[in-house]
Amino acid sequence: MEITVAEALVHCLEQENVELIFGYPGGAILPVYDVLYNSTIKHVLVRHEQGAVHAADGYARATGKVGVCIATSGPGATNLVTGIANAYMDSIPIVVITGQVPVSQIGTDAFQEVDITGITIPVTKHNYLIKDPKQLPQVIKKAFHIASTGRPGPVLIDLPKDVAQAKVKFTYPRNVQLPGYKPTYKGHPAMVSQASKLIMDSKRPVIYAGGGVKISNAAAELRNLAETISAPVTHTLMGLGCFPGDHPLFLGMLGLHGTRYANLAVTECDCLIAVGARFDDRVVANLQGFAPNAKVIHIDIDPAEIGKNIRPFLPIVGDVKLVLESILKVIKKRKNSEWVAMVQEWKRKYPLSYSNEGTLKPQLVIEKICEAAGSSAIIVTDVGQHQMWAAQYYKFDEPHSFITSGGLGTMGFGLPAAIGAQMGAPGRPVILITGDGSIQMTLQELATAVEQKLPLKIFVINNRQLGMVRQLQEFYCEKRHIAVDFHFDLDFAALGKVYGMAGYIIETPEQLVDQLPEIMLAEGPVMVNCLVSGEENVLPMVLAGSNINEAID
Amino acid sequence: MTHTLTVLVENTPGVLARVAGLFSRRGFNIDSLAVGRSEDPGISRMTIVVEGDDQILEQVTKQLHKLVDVIKISDVTRDDFVDRELVMIKVNTESSTRGEIMQLVDIFRARIVDVGPKTLTIEVTGYESKINAFENSLRPFGIIEMVRTGKVAMLRGFRSTTLNNNHKKEDTNSG
Numbered sequence: 162m163e164i165t166v167a168e169a170l171v172h173c174l175e176q177e178n179v180e181l182i183f184g185y186p187g188g189a190i191l192p193v194y195d196v197l198y199n200s201t202i203k204h205v206l207v208r209h210e211q212g213a214v215h216a217a218d219g220y221a222r223a224t225g226k227v228g229v230c231i232a233t234s235g236p237g238a239t240n241l242v243t244g245i246a247n248a249y250m251d252s253i254p255i256v257v258i259t260g261q262v263p264v265s266q267i268g269t270d271a272f273q274e275v276d277i278t279g280i281t282i283p284v285t286k287h288n289y290l291i292k293d294p295k296q297l298p299q300v301i302k303k304a305f306h307i308a309s310t311g312r313p314g315p316v317l318i319d320l321p322k323d324v325a326q327a328k329v330k331f332t333y334p335r336n337v338q339l340p341g342y343k344p345t346y347k348g349h350p351a352m353v354s355q356a357s358k359l360i361m362d363s364k365r366p367v368i369y370a371g372g373g374v375k376i377s378n379a380a381a382e383l384r385n386l387a388e389t390i391s392a393p394v395t396h397t398l399m400g401l402g403c404f405p406g407d408h409p410l411f412l413g414m415l416g417l418h419g420t421r422y423a424n425l426a427v428t429e430c431d432c433l434i435a436v437g438a439r440f441d442d443r444v445v446a447n448l449q450g451f452a453p454n455a456k457v458i459h460i461d462i463d464p465a466e467i468g469k470n471i472r473p474f475l476p477i478v479g480d481v482k483l484v485l486e487s488i489l490k491v492i493k494k495r496k497n498s499e500w501v502a503m504v505q506e507w508k509r510k511y512p513l514s515y516s517n518e519g520t521l522k523p524q525l526v527i528e529k530i531c532e533a534a535g536s537s538a539i540i541v542t543d544v545g546q547h548q549m550w551a552a553q554y555y556k557f558d559e560p561h562s563f564i565t566s567g568g569l570g571t572m573g574f575g576l577p578a579a580i581g582a583q584m585g586a587p588g589r590p591v592i593l594i595t596g597d598g599s600i601q602m603t604l605q606e607l608a609t610a611v612e613q614k615l616p617l618k619i620f621v622i623n624n625r626q627l628g629m630v631r632q633l634q635e636f637y638c639e640k641r642h643i644a645v646d647f648h649f650d651l652d653f654a655a656l657g658k659v660y661g662m663a664g665y666i667i668e669t670p671e672q673l674v675d676q677l678p679e680i681m682l683a684e685g686p687v688m689v690n691c692l693v694s695g696e697e698n699v700l701p702m703v704l705a706g707s708n709i710n711e712a713i714d
Numbered sequence: 715m716t717h718t719l720t721v722l723v724e725n726t727p728g729v730l731a732r733v734a735g736l737f738s739r740r741g742f743n744i745d746s747l748a749v750g751r752s753e754d755p756g757i758s759r760m761t762i763v764v765e766g767d768d769q770i771l772e773q774v775t776k777q778l779h780k781l782v783d784v785i786k787i788s789d790v791t792r793d794d795f796v797d798r799e800l801v802m803i804k805v806n807t808e809s810s811t812r813g814e815i816m817q818l819v820d821i822f823r824a825r826i827v828d829v830g831p832k833t834l835t836i837e838v839t840g841y842e843s844k845i846n847a848f849e850n851s852l853r854p855f856g857i858i859e860m861v862r863t864g865k866v867a868m869l870r871g872f873r874s875t876t877l878n879n880n881h882k883k884e885d886t887n888s889g
Contacts, residue, residue, distance in 0.1 A: 282732055283739050287782040290727070307782060340877075341724060341785040465776035468769065 163328040166294045167192040170258070170320070171200050173301035176333045179229050181205060181220065181584055183213040187233025189273060190260030192325040205584065205613060208605035210237050212577040214244025215603070217255045219581030221248075222564045223539055223589075225378070227309050228255040228581065234262055235273030238319075239280065243571060245315045246284040250568025251399060252376060254313035256304050257285075263323035264292055278319050286314030294327040299334050306337045311344030312463040313376060344462060348479035348487055356434075356458045356475050357491040363432030363456070365500045366392040369415065369444075372399030372567065373437015373461060373481045380404065380560045382485035383436065389489065391497035393504045395423040397438050398552055402563040406556030409505070413513070416444035417703045418549045421511035424701075424709040426504050427452050435459045437481040440470040441568070450708030460484050513553050514714075515697070521669055523547060523622045523693040527554040530592060530620060533677040538590040539564060539582050543575030543599030545629040547622035549699040551594050573602030576619070580606060583615045590618065590681070597623040597647065607660045610686050617686045619662075621653045624695040632698045637705070657688025665689045716745065717771050718797060718867045720875040721760040721778060722752065722786040729783045733760065736781065742766065742774050746799075748864035753876065757785065761797075761866045788875040790867055797867040800839045802827070803849065806856035807834045815855060822848045833858065 164172075170193060174182070183205045186194045197204050207213045210232045217228030228248075232241055238259040248255045262271040278290045287307050289300045297320075304316040360366060374383050380403045387394045387410050394404045395412040404411055412423040427433060433455040438444070440459075445451045448471065459466075459473035460481055467476040477484050515524045527550050534540070540555055541564040542548040548565055557563050564582055566574040579593040600621055610617050631645040654664030663683055667673050667690070680687050701712035723729045730749060737744050745763040752759040764774055771789065778784050807815060812834070819826055819836055822844065828835035838848050842865070849860070869875060 278728065279731065282728075282735055292727075339782060342782045463780070465773065465780055467776075468772060472769075 162330075164331050165192065165196070165325065166297050166320070166327050166329055167196045167325040169297050169329055169331045170301065170325070171196045171202065172331060173298055173333055174202060174229065175200065177227070177301070177305045179227075182229045182231055183207055183216040183220070183581065184231035185210050185213055185233070185237060187237050187260060187273070189234035189262055189322045190231060190237070190320075192322060193231065193258070193260070193320070205609065207577065207609050209603065210240035211244050211573065212580070212603055212606040212609060214241045214255070214257065215247065215571075215574050215577035216581030216584070217257075218244060218248045218253050218574075219541065219564055219578030220585040221253050221255055221581075222578070223561060223582035224585040225561065226585070227305055228253070229258070230255065231258040233260040233273065234277070235275045237273075238275055238277040242280060242284065243569075245281055245317065247566055247569040247571045247574060248315040249284045249286070251566065252313050252372060253315070254308040255315045256308050257315060257317040259317065259319050260325070261290065261319045261321040264321045265323070267321065277317065281317050284315070285317050288317040288319070290319040291324055292321065294324050294329045297329065298331065299337070302334045303337050303339060306339070307342060311342070345464070345478045346462070346480040346483055348460070348477040348484035350487075352475060352477045353484065353487045354491060356477060357488050359432060359456060359458060359475060360390055360434065360488070361492055361495070364497070365430045366390055366432040366434060366497070367426050367430040367455075368392050368394045368434045368436060369397070369427065369438055370394055370400040370403055370436045371397040371438025374400055374403040375560045377437060377462075377481035378560070379437070379482035379485055382482055382489060384408075385489055386485055389492060389494050391495065391501050392434065393426055393501070395419070395427060397441065397444055397567070398565060399567040400438060401552055402557040403560045405558040407558065410501070412504070412508075414552050416709060417446060418553065418699050418701065419709065419712075420513055420553070421701055421712060421714065422504065422507035424703075424712060425507050425511070427455075428708070428710040430455045433457045435461075435473070436485070437461060439466045442470075445470060445709070446703045447706060447708045450710075517670075520694045521667065521673065521692060523624070523691070523697055524550050524554050525670060526620065526622060526667075526673060526691050526693060527551050527594065529673050529677055530594065531555045533681050534590060534592055536562075538562065538592055539586060541565070541575055541579040541582055541591060541593045543595040544570045544572045545596045545599055545627070546624075546632065546697070546699050547594055547596045550622075572599040575599055576603050576610070577606045579617055579619075580610050580613065580615060583617055584613065590616070592618045592620065594620050594622065596628065597621055597625060597651065597653070598627045601651075607657070607662070611661045615686055616684055618680060618683070618689070619657070619687065620689045620691055622691050622693055623653060624693050624697070625650060626695055628695070628697070629699070635698070636702070653688055653690035657686075662686040662688045666692065668692045715765075715767065715791075717764050717766065717789055717791045718795070718865070719762045719764065719775070720788045720790055720867060721762060721784060722875070722877065723758050723760060724783045724785060725751065725756050725758045726783055729758070732781050732783060733762075733778065736777055737764075737774075740773070740777055742770065746864040748866050757877070759875075761864070763865050786875070786877060790869055790875065793873075794870045795867050796870060797841055797865050798839050799842065799845060799865045800837065800863045801845050801849075802835060802837050802861050803852060803857055804833050804835045804859040805852050806858060807832055811855055815852070818848070818851050824848060
């Protein structure tokens with residue numbers, strides 16, 4: 162029996178077990194929406210396409226499944242670009258479907274035409290323009306396969322309107338044929354045995370864990386490795402959550418705003434085991450001064466990450482979980498009392514700290530949210546000072562509990578990502594920690610949250626300014642503050658009420674402690690305007706050109 | 715150092731844009747790029763000449779490998795290989811210079827492919843230094859137009875860069 166390509170597309174999505182699509186309709190994508198009318202797949206109407214792609218991203222991070230979003234051609238497609246780049250930088254599996262003008266009109270600057278496959282080549286893992294109706298099932302199969310395997314990432318499918326309306330005989334392929342795509346999963350045995358020997362010979366090992374640990378579901382193996390060899394564990398922003406925050410070997414985040422003890426441990430270690438991390442410039446700061454005494458073992462599924470920023474002593478290409486499993490089979494339990502004691506001493510001597518005098522401090526808000534939230538909560542952040550404070554002061558102990566825009570640093574990511582996370586994990590509390598700058602970039606999605614009856618808890622860490630830029634101007638522009646102050650005091654609690662949410666204002670530590678229990682128990686979405694001190698800086702801070710052990714605080 | 719890469723890619727629309735875009739995006743310089751159908755109609759073979767030290771080449775190869783359409787990359791630089799380029803040159807000709815130009819064509823084993831009242835169009839193939847020498851010897855007469863295909867390369871003897879042939883310099887994932 163022949164069906165339309167649009168029908169075939171929706172069948173394919175059902176075959177891939179897609180339950181939810183985030184999207185925004187339009188002319189060129191109309192045939193697909195017409196089929197969704199009769200589908201079991203739930204469509205979530207956002208208020209801007211950027212919201213759809215961030216929501217799909219948040220859904221993927223919370224569930225580990227592939228997130229799907231859909232938009233029309235032209236502006237619908239270009240509005241997705243930031244979100245696609247965001248998913249690309251953080252290796253998040255999403256499939257993006259865009260409508261396109263009919264094939265005969267491609268290249269004519271038709272109404273709402275844009276070359277979205279051309280535009281997104283640099284920010285997708287792969288993309289497709291379907292010109293032949295018969296290609297569709299194979300393309301969808303490939304798209305989901307590519308997005309979710311190896312190093313995950315976004316895949317875009319551009320579907321011209323006339324192709325969507327064409328008739329095809331439909332069968333969903335079982336296998337994909339991709340001769341040029343064969344990720345390496347198992348670590349090379351010789352490399353694994355050399356790494357194990359190096360680890361056992363080391364006196365001062367440190368594990369540096371990144372987002373790859375989460376993607377590969379290797380939190381248990383990571384913990385096993387750390388405890389077996391008594392190695393302290395430090396995290397990238399993306400890696401937070403994959404090792405318990407209250408564990409004695411936990412060092413917190415390293416790098417530009419890392420803890421002093423994590424940066425010291427990395428500087429002093431003789432063996433740095435990098436697991437699913439990519440030596441990003443925010444972690445390494447000054448290349449020459451990073452882990453100067455260490456033999457670096459770099460475990461990553463993407464061979465291109467190895468040797469890109471730092472030349473490792475020993476590379477292992479493979480899936481983090483499988484590589485750690487094979488290392489664990491070889492190494493033996495041992496104590497590293499002297500080294501562990503030294504690291505513990507640094508933890509005691511140089512804790513994260515802030516002065517709690519005067520007005521409400523943002524760091525305190527984070528700490529109190531952490532105490533009130535419980536371990537099943539998913540914390541979503543936006544980008545800026547509040548994000549760094551969340552990374553520093555929140556104690557995560559579950560891998561899929563921290564959702565943040567790491568690589569691209571997209572302000573505006575938080576609210577739509579929290580919507581996606583909550584829809585993917587309806588049973589878990591989802592808490593958005595955002596800033597007054599960030600949330601205003603995608604504020605329109607409050608309507609989506611209310612419409613979907615999501616019990617989101619939104620905490621706006623409101624310092625009435627763009628705090629991170631203000632901080633940069635303080636250190637790098639001799640306090641010449643320009644374009645960072647909001648001279649308009651937006652009442653976020655009232656705004657929340659306009660959208661039909663409960664609204665709270667918190668101005669003092671006492672109000673915070675008093676009202677948090679009620680806020681956490683609220684059934685619907687809640688907007689909490691936290692009026693915090695406007696003078697706080699994110700510390701420690703490694704200034705440009707310094708080594709990570711030379712942070713100021 | 716100059717490296718010559720032979721790259722097998724799926725013959726899909728946009729594959730050239732993906733490869734070329736990758737070079738500019740990652741800051742690698744292409745000296746020459748030639749592409750065409752291979753012995754397998756579904757697969758194209760690219761010859762890419764790229765400048766850079768071993769570390770840059772390692773990144774180039776690894777990043778190319780990440781493109782889903784790229785099937786196989788062989789760096790033939792350190793192997794025994796033949797490379798050729800085809801060039802057409804249109805040169806100014808007066809009756810007084812025609813004989814001299816035709817002598818040069820003979821010496822360089824080039825061919826005249828078109829004769830106009832005041833021009834000769836010459837085709838020459840060969841390795842780079844020969845072509846450069848030919849170009850220099852024609853320059854005094856006035857070169858009106860020149861077009862080069864870019865270098866193509868092939869391993870000598872039995873060995874090849876085809877899919878099933880395990881060329882020893884083929885990039886293997888570190889590890």
